[in-house]
Amino acid sequence: MATFIDISIIKNFTTIFTFLLVFVIIYGLLEMFNVFGEGRKSIHAIIAMVIAFLVSVSSGVLTVIQTFTPWFVILILFIFFILFAVRMFGVSGESITKAFHNKSAILTWVIIITVLILLFSLGAGFGQQTLDQGQTGGKVTSVATGNQTAPTDSGDFSQNLYNTIYHPKVLGLILVMLIVVVSMLLLTDAEGP
Numbered sequence: 001m002a003t004f005i006d007i008s009i010i011k012n013f014t015t016i017f018t019f020l021l022v023f024v025i026i027y028g029l030l031e032m033f034n035v036f037g038e039g040r041k042s043i044h045a046i047i048a049m050v051i052a053f054l055v056s057v058s059s060g061v062l063t064v065i066q067t068f069t070p071w072f073v074i075l076i077l078f079i080f081f082i083l084f085a086v087r088m089f090g091v092s093g094e095s096i097t098k099a100f101h102n103k104s105a106i107l108t109w110v111i112i113i114t115v116l117i118l119l120f121s122l123g124a125g126f127g128q129q130t131l132d133q134g135q136t137g138g139k140v141t142s143v144a145t146g147n148q149t150a151p152t153d154s155g156d157f158s159q160n161l162y163n164t165i166y167h168p169k170v171l172g173l174i175l176v177m178l179i180v181v182v183s184m185l186l187l188t189d190a191e192g193p
Contacts, residue, residue, distance in 0.1 A: 015056055018065050023052035064125035071117045079110070127157040 027048035030036070036043050055061050083096060100106055164170060 014066055015062065018062055018069075019052045019056045021069065022055045022065065023048045026051050060125040062125075064121045067124040068117055068121035071120070072114065075110075075113055075117065123157070123161065127161065 027044055030044035030048060031041070034040075055065065086096065087093070
């Protein structure tokens with residue numbers, strides 16, 4: 001069916017867009033930090049181009065970047081709209097800046113969400129491949145067939161991830177880690193009695 005705006009052809013250019021994104025970010029970082037000294041724009045451009053090319057050749061890294069980028073942009077837009085709404089209700093820019101500097105909880109949540117997005121992206125890029133390479137044991141008996149199979153032997157990364165996360169040992173580890181984190185937060189509370 002024909003539509004007025006059909007942008008499905010852009011999917012064919014995602015590798016080029018990823019190349020350009022990596023090139024611009026690496027070049028900008030090299031220019032900002034002057035890793036090789038002042039006035040070395042050509043060296044910075046060559047290094048950025050080589051890194052962008054290597055990323056474009058690696059399908060796993062390409063998938064990680066193509067998964068991470070839209071979610072990170074959504075996070076940035078979410079933060080922008082929250083700041084916009086706060087400013088609309090009369091909070092000054094200085095107050096917002098102080099809140100980000102004084103209350104590390106805001107920055108901590110942004111870092112936590114960014115790390116979760118990165119882990120999700122790494123799973124999308126390298127998940128099934130890593131599970132296939134790392135199967136060395138841990139056989140379990142399938143209830144349906146009675147065969148010995150590994151818990152992550154389904155061939156589907158989503159099912160393997162589900163089997164791993166909801167394994168009793170992993171759930172126990174998550175519970176212990178949550179107790180540790182809550183204990184640390186309560187014990188290190190600055191306001192105290």
